Amino acid sequence: MKDVIYNEFNKANKLTFYNGDCSNLLKSLPDESVDLIITSPPYCMGKAYEDPHNDVATFRRQHESIFNDLYRVLKPGGSICWQVGYHVSERCVIPLDYIVYDIFIGKSSDKKYPLILRNRIVWTFGHGLNSSTRFSGRHEIILWFTKGDQYTFNLDNVRVPQKYPGKRSYKGPNAGKLSGNPLGKNPSDVWDIPNVKAKHVEKTNHPCQFPVAIPRRLICALTNKNGLVLDPFMGSGTTGLAAYIEGRRFVGSEIVKEYYDIATERLNDAINGDVKIREDKPVAEPAANTAVARLPEEFAKARSKNEETQSGG
Numbered sequence: 664m665k666d667v668i669y670n671e672f673n674k675a676n677k678l679t680f681y682n683g684d685c686s687n688l689l690k691s692l693p694d695e696s697v698d699l700i701i702t703s704p705p706y707c708m709g710k711a712y713e714d715p716h717n718d719v720a721t722f723r724r725q726h727e728s729i730f731n732d733l734y735r736v737l738k739p740g741g742s743i744c745w746q747v748g749y750h751v752s753e754r755c756v757i758p759l760d761y762i763v764y765d766i767f768i769g770k771s772s773d774k775k776y777p778l779i780l781r782n783r784i785v786w787t788f789g790h791g792l793n794s795s796t797r798f799s800g801r802h803e804i805i806l807w808f809t810k811g812d813q814y815t816f817n818l819d820n821v822r823v824p825q826k827y828p829g830k831r832s833y834k835g836p837n838a839g840k841l842s843g844n845p846l847g848k849n850p851s852d853v854w855d856i857p858n859v860k861a862k863h864v865e866k867t868n869h870p871c872q873f874p875v876a877i878p879r880r881l882i883c884a885l886t887n888k889n890g891l892v893l894d895p896f897m898g899s900g901t902t903g904l905a906a907y908i909e910g911r912r913f914v915g916s917e918i919v920k921e922y923y924d925i926a927t928e929r930l931n932d933a934i935n936g937d938v939k940i941r942e943d944k945p946v947a948e949p950a951a952n953t954a955v956a957r958l959p960e961e962f963a964k965a966r967s968k969n970e971e972t973q974s975g976g
């Protein structure tokens with residue numbers, strides 16, 4: 664029988680997409696029912712789906728208003744992964760993960776340290792807006808917290824290929840033996856994964872999707888098969904798609920009907936066997952002899968002129 668997407672949560676559901684405010688969905692979830700929460704919330708930057716008057720104070724208030732329910736629905740040993748970037752204005756950039764961190768570890772409430780930060784993962788990508796007044800932004804952050812000290816971490820599910828798998832120890836009792844893990848290396852806390860721009864195979868009409876590879880890696884590492892994954896701000900349904908591909912249950916909410924419909928269509932495509940994703944494989948280095956990798960002559964001239972200027976010539 665084909666999998667079905669329900670629009671109201673029931674613990675027997677494999678897949679639930681709720682079209683509405685996440686605070687309503689959260690109220691409908693039982694205590695300690697969710698294994699992993701992954702989301703990328705609105706940054707309050709005037710995107711199409713945001714009130715243009717929203718600012719960093721709104722971001723903080725929105726997080727404070729849902730945090731108690733997020734904490735309540737998470738199982739002991741469960742994880743929360745919050746993917747955020749920067750609030751960028753003419754004057755300055757504000758790291759949103761600082762605000763999330765304060766709230767989630769209980770600094771801004773009477774609860775003391777309800778969650779424990781395990782990693783501050785830097786997600787780096789090659790493309791984005793070019794700035795002429797500061798260094799162009801090419802990373803965002805994923806904060807990974809656990810509820811308690813006993814938590815699921817399946818490192819072997821997410822190992823990545825070593826650059827030099829044949830490397831051997833050169834001293835000590837293991838001298839001469841292969842030094843790496845046969846399954847690959849720990850992916851580290853810096854993840855180089857292309858962001859979803861116009862030509863990306865996963866691109867939909869949603870203005871700011873994250874790639875499936877991000878929630879997929881987190882789901883594989885932090886849950887077991889059939890675990891329940893929640894995304895309160897699911898947008899185009901990327902986390903739901905990753906959960907489905909990896910045999911986990913999913914519940915998510917999206918307030919904008921247009922995005923909710925995109926999410927539903929994406930997941931139904933996957934249910935029907937049509938999965939459009941970029942596999943989580945290392946970003947290829949351009950071959951040195953391809954035309955795009957060669958330095959254009961005018962760039963070479965401009966660079967040598969710049970060098971001359973800088974050396975006072």
Ligand SMILES: C[S@@+](CC[C@H](N)C(=O)[O-])C[C@H]1O[C@@H](n2cnc3c(N)ncnc32)[C@H](O)[C@@H]1O
Nearest residue numbers: 684685703712872873896897898899901917918
């Ligand atoms: C940054 S986007 C998430 C994108 C998503 N990770 C993806 O890959 O498509 C945040 C989403 O949260 C939705 N949203 C904003 N406020 C919401 C609320 N109170 N409840 C549910 N969804 C909300 C927005 O419409 C937007 O689609």
